[in-house]
Ligand SMILES: Nc1ncnc2c1ncn2[C@@H]1O[C@H](COP(=O)(O)OP(=O)(O)O)[C@@H](O)[C@H]1O
């Protein structure tokens with residue numbers, strides 16, 4: 001059975017300290033939702049409140065309308081994969097995976113088909129009789145995953161499950177988590193501070209900062225239309241054009257910032273006011289570089305290259321504009337050859353920059 005999960009005004013305080021401000025969040029049955037934010041932003045607090053290991057100071061957690069806020073963890077039927085794998089060291093892989101079934105009174109031959117299916121799903125068949133210490137980190141992670149799914153939970157909660165693995169294994173698991181999610185159809189709520197992980201796997205990303213949700217949207221929307229400077233800067237890289245909004249029409253504004261003048265999409269900003277201050281986020285890969293001033297309906301800036309970094313498939317070029325404003329461009333390797341100190345033109349589409357709410361302070 002799959003059900004919708006709703007957090008309604010959930011807040012967590014430790015004494016005077018607010019770990020999680022009053023939070024509303026809806027997660028649809030079968031969704032793959034990622035909670036993404038820096039360390040200390042409240043991700044684990046949300047996840048452990050859903051699991052039942054943390055009791056909210058106020059607010060309610062509802063599963064298809066049923067209030068489960070006070071229900072003990074073992075009665076929620078949710079699977080949990082913690083940061084450390086917490087496998088039983090003296091039990092074999094098979095016995096570890098069978099454990100949640102035993103706890104539910106399913107033993108011996110009755111458990112076998114479920115355990116075998118979970119082992120197969122996690123590609124663990126050859127390791128069933130090994131002990132955890134005879135496995136690699138990646139294999140131990142698979143055991144934790146198989147164990148959390150063996151009893152067919154309605155929700156799977158994962159707290160930075162890949163943080164102990166090296167980069168290539170993490171990438172492999174990202175693909176695998178997605179495939180397993182598609183296959184079992186269980187709701188996945190995944191916690192990470194890794195932007196790439198969140199972008200690759202999720203149906204939806206919820207961005208947290210200092211105990212509150214800043215924005216919640218599918219990866220592409222979040223990347224293309226961030227609401228705030230924090231989100232634009234946390235999810236990938238951004239240039240920030242800070243200046244005065246000069247005129248507004250058709251969802252585009254003109255923003256004047258020193259040597260640079262650009263159009264920008266109004267994004268999520270309702271009715272930006274001409275004459276007011278504004279900040280627009282411009283992704284480095286939306287900037288093209290040219291030797292001569294380009295034609296067409298583009299925004300342009302002239303600058304001198306101050307740093308060039310070769311990144312394999314792309315080159316990162318830092319430009320200093322005449323008033324010393326910096327712009328970072330990311331262009332495909334081989335698209336232009338530039339040397340440090342050269343004068344070049346940068347161009348971007350009028351709707352490439354997006355107005356965002358500036359960071360406080
Ligand atoms: N038991 C606790 N007592 C006091 N403060 C806590 C406790 N658990 C978490 N916190 C604080 O709450 C904030 C959010 O923590 P957490 O949800 O674990 O963050 P994240 O998982 O995003 O790194 C942090 O500042 C953390 O120090």
Ligand SMILES: [Mg+2]
Pocket residue numbers: 043044045
């Ligand atoms: Mg955490």
